[in-house]
Amino acid sequence: MNATAPPHQVFIGTFIHSKALDDLEYLHGTAVFVDGPTGKIVAVEGVDGHSGRLDETFTKLGWNPAEAGDKGKDVNFFFPGFIDTHIHASQYPNVGIFGKSTLLAWLDTYTFPLEAGLGRDLAKARRVYGRCVRRTLSHGTTTAAYYATIDVAATNLLLDICLARGQRALVGRVCMDEERTCPAWYKDESPSQTLSRTRECVAHARRRDPEGHIVRAIVTPRFAPSCTPASMRALGDLAREEGLAVQTHVSENKGEIDLVREMFPAESGGGRGYAGVYDAFGLLGERTILAHGVHLGEGEAELLRDRGAKVSHCPCSNSALASGAARVRWLLEKGVDVGLGTDVSGGYSPSVLEAARQASLVSRHVAMGGDEGAKLSVEEVLYLATRGGAKCVGLEGRVGGFEVGMEWDAQLVRLGGVGDGESEGEGESEDQGNVDVFGWESWEEMVAKWLFNGDDRNTKRVWVKGKLVHERA
């Protein structure tokens, strides 16, 4: 890290963040003070018409005045960084490529060959992971729960890239050792190899970032059908002993669910279902992120709630692979915490904003199926993308909002203003993206416009733990 301590920073402008699921707070004319060494927010002050108050805080903190934020007809606001609770970095080159396949065929056709190739070729892995991390940062993702591949060196490389670029990450070596379902050319040889390889990655993460400030290892059994009972039990024990988070998939696709029932009749029986399998092997706890959960039953949802396990909702993937439409409202009402995942490359986009957009649309498909209350609002999907995600990745209270004591994981969003239409070339020199602000919109409407037409062009700066990690003109 730097020899000199990072400077204190003060950000001034409009701050928008989720206070609760349906409560998006707008803090206008506000100053947020970020401590240099820790990256923590130490003060949040209203400053409109109170410049004296700002000076007071500077004096109190012993800081020199500084400023961020912009003026003009464009609209600027700070928003918490996005949290991607489920993304396969290794599959990044395949975004958008899925044909008409569904889960199990898609794995064999598109996914396993690509993942296997990264382990054999670290230069390729560097190119793929480097691009993936740069892209996700550019989309405002400040924390990601990554799946790499089964390869130790390539997985460690991904963690190193995240650390170097400053993106907060949980990085998982993918565990898969079940010979009935894994290709012979892409699997761990045995449960003991699964465990030893995973331990290597855990040790690497601890060497690189002992406190886990930015990057950590996460225990990652791919999904029940690709793991032997022995390896799942060993991984459950490892997670408990080492205090590690766990990520895997659950109940994504009906064929997959049938397969789990067939392979794990005892563990899934008696109404325990697919989720019950993970529970049987000690993999279901407060720090477990389960991707998808499209077809979970009542009993499974209650089990998740009782264990405190989280669900990563991946709407882009679920629609693209025709897996189903997850009932997010129902999960939330059951008391299960939910965040959003891009699920690259089952999902076609590395953007959490796109995942939030699709979460809104998919919830409407659930509503059209008969549950009118299923619709998620703009506020709710943005909650899932930030504070909801923070709960899933074990960073609740640390990131996801603008509160004293939280760390400065944030993005500066700019929406382009529309001119008077007379000057033809206006606004074309600086590409502000597809959101057009005419000037008469309410803040709620501008945020809705951002959700539905925004992209990486609107994310002008991104910070993690107070450090600027991405910037665009």
Next chain:
Amino acid sequence: MNATAPPHQVFIGTFIHSKALDDLEYLHGTAVFVDGPTGKIVAVEGVDGHSGRLDETFTKLGWNPAEAGDKGKDVNFFFPGFIDTHIHASQYPNVGIFGKSTLLAWLDTYTFPLEAGLGRDLAKARRVYGRCVRRTLSHGTTTAAYYATIDVAATNLLLDICLARGQRALVGRVCMDEERTCPAWYKDESPSQTLSRTRECVAHARRRDPEGHIVRAIVTPRFAPSCTPASMRALGDLAREEGLAVQTHVSENKGEIDLVREMFPAESGGGRGYAGVYDAFGLLGERTILAHGVHLGEGEAELLRDRGAKVSHCPCSNSALASGAARVRWLLEKGVDVGLGTDVSGGYSPSVLEAARQASLVSRHVAMGGDEGAKLSVEEVLYLATRGGAKCVGLEGRVGGFEVGMEWDAQLVRLGGVGDGESEGEGESEDQGNVDVFGWESWEEMVAKWLFNGDDRNTKRVWVKGKLVHERA
């Protein structure tokens, strides 16, 4: 128009276009010769390793050699311009703003107030329409079937802007005179006013572009519930007498369908349904574009097929307003022609590429509902966006593909190549959008990547009838 005749042009490179619903053709190493005065394609020649052949064609045509297309690690190809078969230009400022509303409440809350405002304020109309046309061009829309507002002057202004910018357009003054459903402050006063105002717009279009090469008027009863029987009959007569196309909405939302049944018991009775109402008033013919058609019944689909009426599928809108999931495969198999519509601002995006993407996803929701065969492929949704749309707007055989005799309505698409990952800033200076080409992808895979992650940044140049109408660095 220009005093000097426009020059002949030759475009060289890869051309991708739909030959049929499921047949996307890739023409590599090809030259397309476009006649200056007419904008028509006069020759399509394979030139790879046959530079002699190219010279021959130059000689035959008496043209001087010229060239378009680029080289490098980026991937370039020409694609037919997109056709938006349903878009409300007047609602453009509301894209993304719809809350949790459904159709009828959305009209009252968001739509009518905005539309009414444009008629009262032509400067505002210029700003809105100017932006909308520039945006749609930037997304590669070379032809659009626009709804304006009830106001004559503002509608004529939209047509003038399309003509000035060179976008092919059908421009409709919105007709609505039914006092039971239209706000008193936003309606025609009587059927005769509906007719006379519409005639004014038709006359204006004929003055501006007598042959209708670029812009035409289109008869536009808003939808059955907002029109009196007398005005619909008068508009049907007008369309027939003047040889005009017709556009309206059909069977978008269940509440709307109930309303139609209640208001038009005779016309919709006996299984004729909502579509039967238009048929009763002479509005259903080969040149009729019906937006949505989400809940059409068997008999209605057969009526559409028999009349040759077209359906504009608007997946973004249908999901956003929770209207339903249109059964496109079923319509196509019934023999009904289908194109894509953005339906701004029921739809949240002015991009036909986004509409194609959502058509793919929505078709998967239909498939998940039990009709496995409903899934639309990449090739199929791109067909709907181009050649399918051409059929809807009455330009079949004139635009939508690269064939001798067709007009050059095209876009140059560029997909960014990924570097080796070593140089940090690489590729950031020139923003090539979100599609990342690693170099090992097949052409089919690159097109899928474009469909799912492409945006206006990938559309580098746009031509209509041979004329360059949009360009970006």
